[in-house]
Amino acid sequence: QKEVEQNSGPLSVPEGAIASLNCTYSDQGSQSFFWYRQYSGKSPELIMFIYSNGDKEDGRFTAQLNKASQYVSLLIRDSQPSDSATYLCAARDGNKLVFGAGTILRVKS
């Protein structure tokens, strides 16, 4: 069973700080990785995906991938209270995505 592991949190950060969310995956063959944000009671929304080693930046968000360590992370700069949500990490397994359980982020104003 291919697995994606995330710390459930909650991760609490003050407004304006950098939030760092981490994810590890079991399948060395996974090529693509996705970060979704999910507000309580709502469906997940894609933040970004990454498939090359290194960093990928999109606005306040930076995804980092280290395939040798089987590790993916998401950095959120200048965190805002509106960033408070559950963040889901997913890895591609053939034609489907395998999701982690998510990390709860709380940004305190």
Add this chain to the structure above:
Amino acid sequence: DGGITQSPKYLFRKEGQNVTLSCEQNLNHDAMYWYRQDPGQGLRLIYYSQIVNDFQKGDIAEGYSVSREKKESFPLTVTSAQKNPTAFYLCASSNPAGGLGGELFFGEGSRLTVL
């Protein structure tokens, strides 16, 4: 507007009843998926379909059934054989791109409660 429409948004079921959740997409995506989410847990794959008239079981298919008669539609039936059906059900679609990208787009979800 393009998107995925799930209905109903909320559904209550008595024990022993079958219920069908609707999922329609107008994104012209080939692949469609059903996931289940329980409190504090991630998304678990129930069924997925890459093409019309074909579908595959996911990790937790027992007690569920699907059909894919049209590209736009992928309904999920929760049967009486599903022992713990109370959950948040999410339908998604994607256009896989050679194993890279191919992100999922989600509907708004259907919340099923067994009375």
